[in-house]
Amino acid sequence: MEHMGFGESILLSLVGIALVFAVLIVLSLFIRLLSVIVRAVERAPAAKSAPAVPAAPAAAIPPQGNFVPGSAGDILLHNVDDPTAAMVMAIVADELRLPLNELVFRSIRELSPEEADEEIASHEHHSL
């Protein structure tokens, strides 16, 4: 095509911008749908497993540390002082990119050097 008339170029532009809007509106609907489905899927196993895990056994754990009040429940500290525990929780929240008040920490325990070595060795793996 050598040249296009003014009216034709306006019409084409209107179709073009309408298409961009249409595609991105459909995409936004996909995203909303995706969000609903993913949340429903993530809630389903949690709801199923909830009755299977009674609250009582948790209380049966011998209290080896001191309970500290938190924004999402209580947390059991083993040989860890409050500032260190706060620092660990802040780092975990930052790494996971989640607000701290949406995380539940059950306990924080300081490992001995031997225990730490074993823990690292059990998680190390290599892949291409």
Next chain:
Amino acid sequence: MEIGSTLLNLWNSAGFAGITWQQGVMLLVSLTLLYLGIFRKYEPLLMIPIAFGMLLANLPLAGLTDPGGLIYYLSKGVSWNIYPCIIFLGIGAMTDFGPLLANPSSLFLGAAAQLGIYVAFIIANLMGFTPAEAASIAILGGADGPTAIFVTTKLAEYLLPAIAVAAYSYMALIPMIQPPLMRLLTTKKEREIKMEQLRVVSKKEKILFPIIVTIFICLLLPSVAPLIGMLMFGNLLRECGVTQRLSDTAQNTLMNIVTIFLGISVGAKAGGDNFLRPETLLILGLGLIAFMFSTIGGLLLGKLMCIITRGKINPLIGSAGVSAVPMAARISQLEGQRANPSNFLLMHAMGPNVAGVIGSSVAAGFLLAVFQ
């Protein structure tokens, strides 16, 4: 052997004797771009390779761009559209679509900020460019270098030097082009609006998003599949969590290598004979118009969304709908903070910003479908 004739032969075989005035001017242009890149920090990662490619291509008798020359072969990556797609792979690996997933209405702003593409298309047609040329120039409104190169290579490759230089120059000039328009089109009260914190997006959503977008957009607009496919592949490498090394390579090493090759190749296309033409000035002017109207489109829809949501959306995030990532989002943040020092718009602006990348790809796909 006479020393005089030897010196004369040496002079005649040297580039100094063979230089044309066009090459001389282009050398000055390349030196100016080098200055802007090095000392003024205008998109240095792209500006410096482009400027140096321009310099090399305009050295007489060096033959770097002739068949068999180094840049002749490097330029195949542009002609065959390999570099823009690999750049998109890197961009995908660097981009967090979380803010977009948290607030899908950002996509509307990304769509509105493509307005400049169509305004420039109409004006370029009126100025006598062919529709394919007008489409190549208009895509500058997307403020997206790889997409502009992708479309121009397919529709009007001879315009590539001017369009590539315009695309990257305007991206570098965003801090000067956008703020006056933002202040002109919004009230201080609107700029002061603080937006609510975005919801947390789950890992599964982030993994599924690139797959869904690839299938949907590539089925709708197959012509843009190389760009969207690579963008989303890069993002999947980032988000899936099991290809960290590939993601790191895509966003660092590979991206840097291809940026060097792309910059040199694009710059080398700006030979004096095909760059120093009146059309180049027109293209630069139309690119600026396209860019300004894209900013205006995003801002106006931002204002509309502000009214509809009763003040929950700061219209400043609309200007980030142009897809210059993350520069445009940073400008929204700076302007928001200038109006209200406690304002933090960056993550809100990243939504429209990454939506703009998808929006400009869709607009490119449409233009290619019509004119290719």
